[in-house]
Amino acid sequence: MVDGRRSPGKGIASTGWEVFVSDAASPDPTAEESSDAALISRVRAGDSSASATLYERHAAAARTLARHLTGAGAAEDVVREAFAKVLDALRRGGGPRAEFRPYLLTAVRRTVDDRRRSERRPTDRSEEDDPGAPFADPALEGLERSMVARAFRSLPERWRTVLWHTEVEGAEPAEVAPLLGLTPDGAAALAHRAREGLRQAYLRLHLPAEDMDASPSGAGAAASRPAEECRAVLGKLGAHVRGGSSRRESRAVRRHLDGCERCAAVAAELAAVGSALREVVGPLVLGAAAGAYTGAAQGGGVFGFPQRPTRRQQVLGGAAAALAAAVVLGLILVSGDESIRPAHESPGGPPRPAPSPTPPADLPASEAAPSSPVTAPVGGPPRAGRAGSVVRPSPAPNPPAVRPRPPGERLVTRIGVVGALLRDERGIVAFSVRNDGASLTGALVADVDLPPGVAYAGGATGRRAARSTAARSSGDGWRCRPRRGRTPGRAARVRCTRAPLPPGAAVSAYLRVYVAASAPYGAAPTVTVSSGGMRLGAARAPHGVTRAGLPARFAADGRLHTVHAGNALLTCDMSRPDCRRTLRRTGHRRDNDWWRMRPLDQDRAAATRASSAARVRLPEKSTVLWAGLYWSGTARPRGPVTVKLRPPGTSYRTVRAAEVSRGRLPVGPVYQAFADVTALVRRHGGGVWWCADPPLRTGAGRYAGWALVVVVASPDAPHRQAMVLDAVRARRAPVLDARRRLDAPVGGLLAAGRPGRVGAVVWEGDADLSGDRLLLDGRPLVPAAGDRDPGNVFDGSARGAVGPGLSFGVDVDDFSAFPRNYRTLTFHAGRDACLPGVVTVATTRG
Template identity: 55%
Template sequence: MTRFAESSPATLCGQEITISCPREGRVSETASNLALAESSDAVLIARIRGGDVAAYGLLYERHLGSARKLARSLVDGDRAEDAVQDTFTKILDVLRRGGGPQAGFRPYLLTAVRRTVYDRYRSEKRLQPTDQIELYDPGEPFVDPALEGLERSMIVRAYRSLPERWQAVLWHTEIEGAKPADVAPLLGLTANGVAALAYRAREGLRQAYLQMHLAGATTGEIPEAATAAGAAAAVGAAAAPITDERCRAALDKLGAYVRGGLAKRETKAVEKHLDDCERCKAIYLELADVNTALREALGPIILGSAVAAYLAAAKGGAAAGGIITWFRHLPKRQQQVLSGGMAAVAAAAVLGLLLVSHKEPIKRVHKPPTAAEPATPPKPKPRPRAPKPPPPPAPKPKPKPAPKKPKPKPPPPAAPAPPPHLTARIGTVGTLLRDQPGIVAMSVNNGGGGPSRDLTADVDLPPGVTYAGGPTGRNSAIFKPAVAPGDDWSCRPITGGAKPADPGLRLRCTHEPLKSGAATSAYLHVNVGTTAPYGTPPQVTLRSGDQQAATAKAQDGVAQAGLPARFAVDGHVRTVATGNALLSCDAKQEHGCAKAQKRQGDHRDNDFWDMAPLDLDHDASTKSSSSARLDVPSGSKVLWAGLYWSGVAGDGCGPVTAKIRPPGGTYTSIRSSRAECGRLPDFSAYQAFADVTDLVRSNGGGEWWGADVPTRAGTSHYAGWSLVVVVNDPKAPYQQAMVLDGARALGPDAAERVDVPVNGLLATAQQARIGVVAWEGDADLKGDRVLLDGRPLQPAAGGGIRSADNALDSSAAGAIGPALTFGVDVGYFAATLDSGKTLSLTSKQDAYLAGVVTVTAPMRS
């Protein structure tokens, strides 16, 4: 196979045939315009091989959208995102070891994405992970029978013989249909430079394609079909090797003929030969539209079954096909030359469909000749008479001059496309507290009349605040966040560090173009350092393409008090919660206990009873157990679920365990990911948290059981559990939901008031739903309130007395069993919210541990 180089001589020599190659002088682009820029794909790849891993970040940003489009055309949801991230990670390792592409990063990436998806999800088994992209499948090689023939096709072989830079420009311009201006940054050229390079690459592809046909002519081999059209022609008249000198002479001039570069005499000679030679006509048919042939052959190899969906989604992309349209735009003489070959084109279309549908090509059925009938001599035809001479022609009347047609008015100039108008907002969700996780929310809105370009948001976090997730620093190019930002945003750290002395960490977040009237949000999960300075707010600089579009700054930075955010999202969402107690009085041994459990009498506090384990599941493996109903709306999807449990603390506040049982299932032991303590009058209490999203997502709503949380029995003691779940419900209004948590003690020996700023909201004047989970609240002690900007809120749900002056009265929504849930409160409140609102939890007589605050508010925009 001949290997082309961009600096190749003007000719390519076969054994007897010389083919002219396009010269650099055929285009007006200067050498300086064709020099590689510092940020081209090729330069970035070279920097990565030299040890600069941070250069991979720009490659990641440039090509992430294309990788996602292909992955989502093959699989859906989180599986597509996982495949994309795995592919980028593996390719980085390949580049660092010196392998992989030199300049054509996009085709290499898309091939790797397709194979990753195939290996992970199409083979019905998960392979062992490997850090070498060349070793994808240790057992079964990746072979697609429908594409195996295309891999060996002549047009693909010609493409792969070209310099990689030519391959790259052909992929972007001819396969994906991108404009030269869009391809320029990838290749480090100007737009004119890309056009010039594409011209040379197309000519080089034609010459390589012809060279392969001519190599078959000189060796006597039958060349493989390059595309469906060539395959159809090979099945027909071109079943024998090219041995005719006239064919070889015509093929020698065919490249120049396609470009219109032959003299008139040579042009007529070639056209005459094409009229008589079906095989050369079929080769010309492919050569004249080599780009369509390349797209139809190479597209399925790189993109697989998603070729049509991917190319349709690409900017200016074209789906496979287009031969008929191409034929209609040929000059009439060339249409006449090819008219006899249109049957081959139709056969080519059928063959092309078969190549991507895993079916064998249809074989021609040759009709056997019928036996000859006895010949009878034909009767002689009568000799025709001589025709009469025609009458003399009548004098022609002088033609009248045709009336002059009025010149058509030029069409009015097209109105310029309306521009986008982008606005950005950024703020903390809840509060950023030292040594706590938190969330920074960012939203972008396009209020203009046209779509934006690709969005890039540079988010500056406060000093001492880091993005929660995988590796940072030199390995930040493959950073994987602990929780995805959501709404198709992709974010990674690019500068800064985690020390308070540093100026702060900058994140680069990217998103596809935003349509007119659309909005998008990202929720960035962060970790706040123990010495992070107070007061510096996060800020964002938004760009659309290369143009700065908007800037925004949050109102607050790291603060001294409040509740940090555990989870936040917006969409058609709802928040549901339930829970129950695990200690109660013993109705069999203590007089009046049964009455108190029904919320009757005047001993409705655990201060009056020797609290003992409540065990209702009839399961010998548990010592305490209770159940509650989780109301997950029909047709909804669980986005997040957290299990909280609390009781009397033992020695310290280390990790603790609890048991949970889904509807119809068995108990699972859960270990906390975070536990916090607070001091109550007679003992210390703790609250533990664990993420149980997968468990709740798999089992849905119904009766859930909690069991065996650490605590101590005795007078005034308590224990309990709660499930807090955020679901996507198509029937819900468009809302923001946030979950804030942290153990905050209130009472005589602690604070009388805990303020919870509700930041990061863009709420309407409609009522929001506020949820509170608290521990050790007493039904007969008043003075515990939930306030909104100082105004008391009345409980809207739960089985308690629903008094604004006794908001925490040992009642839990959804609890099954005793109505009085000693020391466990899961309740709801209704209020109208807006940005800057502050919720407050207060106490005058009672002592309790505030644990969780949820807010679900309808959004503006």
């Protein structure tokens, strides 16, 4: 366990903690004998039934990885061969003591690599090829040397095991408990202690060399020694990022972090170190398939049946156990003293076709389909399936004769709502199609069925639909039109067509829709994709029209960057020394409630009353796809809502709001306005942009500010999916206080388990009122600027702002995201009151 005893000789300076390891974690007497560690010991003693149990428990996970590495046809052979190597290593006294699954997955990856390189020899290499160490891959050398990986490897094996299953695979403690021989509560407690141990191990890597257990000597050690003040702060960071330190200590830590970039970077990394395991340790074991494997694992398909199986599951489970025992018996026969022959090398004859394995429950139907020709029925509606997954169509009564399915033709289809579909607002529905087959598809036809009350807003309807062109392209070569003959009151259908899709290619379409004020809640959009007249894939979105959230303003995929910048337009009296200290974020009156706010006039031009600047950094050789200007303030504007905008090197021009939402905060009425400025930003590019003279009111507690949000395509960017969400169209702005929170769905087509960037524009946050948080799928996000405190996110820090370090009431923040999924972004106001304005999300494409 992690003991809180002080250690004068070790730990982190004089305030450090020493980690004491204990495995007293509520063992389950009935399950302890069937834990992975116990089964491994029994395998070493020659117990074949223990081998069968391990195979049944972990084969689905190994098969999932093998499918993503080598395809469904050879996956079963790869799993059998890898399992044989692991059994052989165990029988020889090697292998893991408890970390069975990471060990097996590494063996799967090595087996696939050996097959590809065709360098195996008919000699016994089982000891030489022990898969216990992470697989050597030059592309992953940076991860291998990272502090997260080093901290993880320093932990006890039992802690590494629970962190692998809970953090990398995203399993619940109840699912991991049987593997560890613990009760669910014991597994949860062990996971908590392991995460804390990981934080402490990570902090110890930042200590002076002489404070570490294995301390080097010499000049290098002295050079790595931080200052005494830094050593004291490092000792408090663990409690600080958990929100467990006192208010006084938290303020002291924040003051130090504000002036120490090194410690601030450590704090930001420490806050996300648990999530970063998936991005570092996962690829070290899983390689390039890490994202795909973790996405499948989080779907629930690598842990078998629930804890309390039904009678039918018990019967199937018994059959599966019998099958596993037979499989393991075969594995034991081939893993004796003879050399392990690759499964694809059959002595004395040509290679035999691999058997068709039974797919795990978590895989979509198109993933599980055998590569041999089959006949697929045409007609019939798609069956309801797992959200966003591919489901097979039901046969229609008396189906007509159809052509055989071409060998290797497989389409994986997904559909999702970008952000939220809200009543009486516009939104975006997206779908994607990926060709996982081995040949070129036929021409693609995608029929999207929208929920009742949701209409396609991209083109004309009725007789003109066949000749109309969408106002905005759906993307990736798709041409979309509403179907003719829509029945009133029924769901609308949109038909999208596209040219054939090459093997391995993926394409997406983004459909702009309008939601009626009477649209029913709950029904979700679906898509059915056919190729060459044969239906090959169908999918259903996770949700449809919802009661709350942020609707999508823009969405696209490609080599994209999202860029944000902004600044405040009200500030304190800068002639006062205490105001100047506050603007450097060092004072103790960092809330606009302490000051009579007055216009910030940076350009000092006679034609403007309030003005400020922000630097917009666009990548070189980038193309602006979309740009939006947002501004907000404490006021009740009447008539047209305008602001002055000055691009780099030019003069001001008046921009009129296209949409305005209004609300009320404790300081009075507030508004938020939006204008599309894509053409203007496309023409003038990056640099210092100025904004001036929005509707505003001065006085105590007031705020005013602006933000520019840009999405660009850049040849240097990774392939991403990006979205921009806001609530400017809403009649009532989503004002938050201590009693409320805002849950904003962000799903769309974002790939689960992939690292990404989240941006947020929030109005009227106060730096000294804590408790405001931004969470992604329940996990707190850490801002990249300001105080970098996940427990006080909206603290008056605006990315790109020119001038004072504190932007009263204006937050334009960036966050690194390492989520298990991309489902819900949650705003908590805590003791503060604020107005969420804009959200951007960008993640590498799955």
